[in-house]
Amino acid sequence: xxxxxxxxxxxxxxxxxxxxxxxxxxxxxxxxxxxxxxxxxxxxxxxxxxxxxxxxxxxxxxxxxxxxxxxxxxxxxxxxxxxxxxxxxxxxxxxxxxxxxxxxxxxxxxxxxxxxxxxxxxxxxxxxxxxxxxxxxxxxxxxxxxxxxxxxxxxxxxxxxxxxxxxxxxxxxxxxxxxxxxxxxxxxxxxxxxxxxxxxxxxxxxxxxxxxxxxxxxxxxxxxxxxxxxxxxxxxxxxxxxxxxxxxxxxxxxxxxxxxxxxxxxxxxxxxxxxxxxxxxxxxxxxxxxxxxxxxxxxxxxxxxxxxxxxxxxxxxxxxxxxxxxxxxxxxxxxxxxxxxxxxxxxxxxxxxxxxxxxxxxxxxxxxxxxxxxxxxxxxxxxxxxxxxxxxxxxxxxxxxxxxxxxxxxxxxxxxxxxxxxxxxxxxxxxxxxxxxxxxxxxxxxxxxxxxxxxxxxxxxxxxxxxxxxxxxxxxxxxxxxxxxxxxxxxxxxxxxxxxxxxxxxxxxxxxxxxxxxxxxxxxxxxxxxxxxxxxxxxxxxxxxxxxxxxxxxxxxxxxxxxxxxxxxxxxxxxxxxxxxxxxxxxxxxxxxxxxxxxxxxxxxxxxxxxxxxxxxxxxxxxxxxxxxxxxxxxxxxxxxxxxxxxxxxxxxxxxxxxxxxxxxxxxxxxxxxxxxxxxxxxxxxxxxxxxxxxxxxxxxxxxxx
Numbered sequence: 131x132x133x134x135x136x137x138x139x140x141x142x143x144x145x146x147x148x149x150x151x152x153x154x155x156x157x158x159x160x161x162x163x164x165x166x167x168x169x170x171x172x173x174x175x176x177x178x179x180x181x182x183x184x185x186x187x188x189x190x191x192x193x194x195x196x197x198x199x200x201x202x203x204x205x206x207x208x209x210x211x212x213x214x215x216x217x218x219x220x221x222x223x224x225x226x227x228x229x230x231x232x233x234x235x236x237x238x239x240x241x242x243x244x245x246x247x248x249x250x251x252x253x254x255x256x257x258x259x260x261x262x263x264x265x266x267x268x269x270x271x272x273x274x275x276x277x278x279x280x281x282x283x284x285x286x287x288x289x290x291x292x293x294x295x296x297x298x299x300x301x302x303x304x305x306x307x308x309x310x311x312x313x314x315x316x317x318x319x320x321x322x323x324x325x326x327x328x329x330x331x332x333x334x335x336x337x338x339x340x341x342x343x344x345x346x347x348x349x350x351x352x353x354x355x356x357x358x359x360x361x362x363x364x365x366x367x368x369x370x371x372x373x374x375x376x377x378x379x380x381x382x383x384x385x386x387x388x389x390x391x392x393x394x395x396x397x398x399x400x401x402x403x404x405x406x407x408x409x410x411x412x413x414x415x416x417x418x419x420x421x422x423x424x425x426x427x428x429x430x431x432x433x434x435x436x437x438x439x440x441x442x443x444x445x446x447x448x449x450x451x452x453x454x455x456x457x458x459x460x461x462x463x464x465x466x467x468x469x470x471x472x473x474x475x476x477x478x479x480x481x482x483x484x485x486x487x488x489x490x491x492x493x494x495x496x497x498x499x500x501x502x503x504x505x506x507x508x509x510x511x512x513x514x515x516x517x518x519x520x521x522x523x524x525x526x527x528x529x530x531x532x533x534x535x536x537x538x539x540x541x542x543x544x545x546x547x548x549x550x551x552x553x554x555x556x557x558x559x560x561x562x563x564x565x566x567x568x569x570x571x572x573x574x575x576x577x578x579x580x581x582x583x584x585x586x587x588x589x590x591x592x593x594x595x596x597x598x599x600x601x602x603x604x605x606x607x608x609x610x611x612x613x614x615x616x617x618x619x620x621x622x623x624x625x626x627x628x629x630x631x632x633x634x635x636x637x638x639x640x641x642x643x644x645x646x647x648x649x650x651x652x653x654x655x656x657x658x659x660x661x662x663x664x665x666x667x668x669x670x671x672x673x674x675x676x677x678x679x680x681x682x683x684x685x686x687x688x689x690x691x692x693x694x695x696x697x698x699x700x701x702x703x704x705x706x707x708x709x710x711x712x713x714x715x716x717x718x719x720x721x722x723x724x725x726x727x728x729x730x731x732x733x734x735x736x737x738x739x740x741x742x743x744x745x746x747x748x749x750x751x752x753x754x755x756x757x758x759x760x761x762x763x764x765x766x767x768x769x770x771x772x773x774x775x776x777x778x779x780x781x782x783x784x785x786x787x788x789x790x791x792x793x794x795x796x797x798x799x800x801x802x803x804x805x806x807x808x809x810x811x812x813x814x815x816x817x818x819x820x821x822x823x824x825x826x827x828x829x830x831x832x833x834x835x836x
Contacts, residue, residue: 150188152176156195169193173203173219180217181208187215192452194225198233199457202436210444210467217444221451231434231457231480232290233270235416237424239263243417251343253402259419260401266414270433273411274458276346276396278378280361282481282511282544285435285458289407289418290479292427293455295509295542296418299401299408300350301337301394309351310334310372312386316379328365328376329353329384338367338374340399346411349374350545351392354382356625357570357597359545361395430456432481437463443490445469450807455479461510466490468498472505473807481511481543487530488518494555495521501531504807508536511543513552514565520556522577522607525705527557534802536813538567546594549574549601553582560585564802564813569593573600579610586801588620595625598632598655602640604685605695606660606721609639609710617800619648619775627651630672633659636682636692636721639710641665644795646777647672658682661712661726666793668767668777671736676729678752679743683722692721722746723755730759731792733785739763760789 151166154176158169170176176190188211211217221227240261243249249257265273274286289296309331316329341347347364358381365377384390394400398408404421416431437460441447448471454461460482464470466489477484484507487500497519507514514537519528537550550565553575562584565572572590573582582600590599599618602608618630629652631642636658646668647653653672656662658681669675685691700706701713712726719725729740739761742752768783770776778797779785785792804811 152179152188152190153193154190154197155193156197158193166191173197176219177203177205177209185212185215187211187217189218189220191220191222192227193222194227196228196230196234199229199231199434199438201434203229203439205439205441205444205447207443207467209447211446213446213469216446216448216469218448218450219452220448221453226453227451228453228455229438230430230455231438231459232430232432233268235263235265235268235429235431237427237429239268240418240420240424248398248417251398253399256402256419259404260417261420261424263416263418264414265409265416265431270431271414272433272435273409273414274435275411276348276361276363278363278376279381280348280363281359282548285481287409287458288432288479288481289409289416290428290430290432290456291405291418291420292422293479295479296421297406298395299397299399299406301397301400301402303403306391306393308334308388309353309384309390309392310388312384312390313373315383315386316376317383318379318381326379329362329379330373330375331384331390332372333374334372336369338372339369341367341394341397342369344397344399346396348395349376349392350395351390352594353380353384353390353392355385356389356595357546358382359569359594432456432458432479435459437461437482437486438480439463441465441467441470443467447471448473450474451809452476453478454484457481460484460486462486464488464497464500466493466497468500470500472502474504474809476506476809478507478509480509483513483516483548484510484537484540485514486516486518488516489528489555495519495524495526495528497528497530499529499531501533502535503531503533504805504809505535505537506809507550508539509542510540512541512548513544514540514550515560516552516554517558517560518552518554519558520577522556523700525556525578525709527579528555529557529559531559531561532563533559533561534805534808535563536802536810537563537565541568541570546570546597547574553577553580556580559583562799562801562803566590567592571597571599571601575600575602575611576605576608577611578608580612582611582613583615584796584800585616587616587618589622591622591624591628593622593624595622595628598629598634600630601632601634602637603632603634603657604636604691606636606638606692606713606716607695607699607701608637609661609713611640612643613641613645614643615645615796615800617646617648617777617797618653619646619650621650623650629653629655629677631655633657633662636685638662638716639712642667644793646670646795646797646800647675648775648777652677655679656724656727658685658722659724659727660716660721663727664729665731666795667732668779668795669732669734669737669739670772670777672734672738674738674741675732675734676739677741677743678724678727678729678756680722680724680746680749680752682724683746686722693717723749724752725755726757727755728757728759729761730757731761731789733762733767733779733789733792735767760791762789 153169319326
């Protein structure tokens with residue numbers, strides 16, 4: 131990228147700073163003039179210099195090293211630039227710059243455990259290997275607190291070793307326990323039961339006998355359905371009745387079906403293998419079994435609970451080539467403004483979301499064309515990139531974008547409904563991303579006129595079922611969205627299975643075009659959908675390729691979900707009535723019926739082509755409501771190299787002759803591409819991305835327990 135230059139002159143510390151470059155280095159000084167030879171020490175000092183320059187056009191170069199953040203680095207309206215004079219905070223070429231929201235724990239801080247009571251609580255195999263460090267003695271005192279119900283929603287201290295998150299001590303280590311009989315399903319506070327009631331269930335085996343000294347014991351589980359996880363604090367364990375009582379009820383209550391799975395977290399007694407840790411929040415003592423020698427290793431704990439970087443109402447600001455890591459909260463939050471970029475950065479080992487782009491409070495549609503491009507994002511507690519912008523009532527687009535990002539191992543703490551990319555509002559884009567390895571969905575969206583294209587998605591939904599790699603549901607007004615030219619393969623197969631594109635519980639007017647689906651259940655689900663088009667897609671070994679049902683009837687009625695969402699938008703007035711005419715009189719046109727769907731010009735090879743499910747038996751069969759046209763479901767379509775998962779059709783494919791209007795899918799353009807803003811290239815492991823999935827679905831019980 132050609133760097134813009136301007137002349138900036140101001141008096142600083144008695145010296146004249148001139149030129150378009152400001153320098154920062156870990157061993158610099160804020161009394162320096164900020165030159166390459168005499169850099170500043172902090173980003174805050176560099177920001178203040180850029181602010182005084184007043185006209186943007188400055189590049190702040192960060193030299194290699196660690197920059198611990200004790201508070202959020204804030205950029206506001208006066209810290210931005212302009213189209214011709216942007217402001218850039220950038221890593222010096224070929225140097226690694228780490229912005230760290232935590233504190234290093236030096237090797238010398240760890241000592242052998244000597245307290246007899248602690249040793250007695252440790253597993254026998256761990257007593258000679260677990261070390262301890264006094265965080266309180268190091269001045270680290272804010273560890274966060276587990277709430278009664280935890281879904282990655284509060285900041286908590288975590289431990290990272292050699293740039294990897296360590297496992298909070300858990301049992302079982304690699305599998306799940308199965309809950310026994312549910313004594314009380316629990317109920318959240320309601321008008322009829324204002325105090326609510328916690329869930330109570332029976333457990334198998336005698337392992338809880340070891341946990342009687344534990345504080346803040348949490349059970350992580352899927353307590354009602356396998357698409358919704360919660361981590362619940364334990365109030366009491368009755369080892370005589372073999373019951374567990376939680377402090378609070380699960381959000382949906384606890385389902386007594388003999389399939390509820392869980393594991394225990396935050397137990398000193400279960401610190402029994404390398405890589406596990408436990409923090410005594412009363413004493414501040416950290417217990418850790420290092421997976422490798424401490425000398426020469428990087429051992430950090432996260433301490434910053436607020437976003438690492440905040441850009442509020444500023445425009446034309448770029449963060450480039452930086453590594454943001456080891457923090458309890460979000461990485462970067464951009465509110466309002468326009469033309470801001472997070473480019474070629476690495477965001478990892480965060481407790482919250484990596485990047486959040488949203489409108490300023492009370493100003494919908496104000497933010498414009500902010501984007502995240504070329505970034506590597508992984509091991510984040512919640513979502514990778516959230517793009518929230520545009521005014522739905524006026525259908526004003528935001529055009530925020532996430533492009534050419536490699537996002538994987540996300541949803542580490544919030545195990546469900548934390549996507550690699552989330553789109554909300556109007557007119558946002560997710561394109562050319564590589565998304566993989568997570569317990570739940572890859573792309574979640576709601577709103578209007580979003581574009582989801584050229585993404586490769588694999589090894590998703592590894593811990594859940596009845597969910598989608600790309601998912602949206604329960605809102606007729608979330609319409610006009612287009613999902614095209616994505617390659618979705620090797621999805622998880624836990625339980626009843628998962629979907630490639632899942633339009634759930636009533637929706638309307640979306641398009642699924644030109645995608646390639648390989649293997650797995652329910653490649654596309656139109657769950658109560660209307661006015662939806664499934665066209666020009668390729669399905670290989672899917673079961674089924676297309677699934678259509680009438681489930682919307684359960685959400686239609688005078689006080690039901692779909693009616694409420696319709697009332698929230700001006701669907702009968704322009705621009706809504708002209709853009710989406712099918713919504714104007716939808717309530718008078720059997721809204722529970724999946725009408726006006728079109729399934730046309732698709733190719734389906736192997737597996738099962740179609741599944742139509744009708745719950746309203748008194749209604750006409752669904753095939754009478756759907757337009758099926760020119761679909762190829764038999765014969766060899768002529769792939770370039772199906773063995774190596776190249777599902778591009780050959781130029782002489784019979785599909786082009788026998789399926790009128792079938793358009794060539796640009797299969798070779800799907801996924802990441804080489805670009806000067808890519809954080810890494812080639813992408814490690816990219817060639818191995820199409821292996822069979824490893825699904826974390828093993829459930830165990832002690833010997834002799836059914």
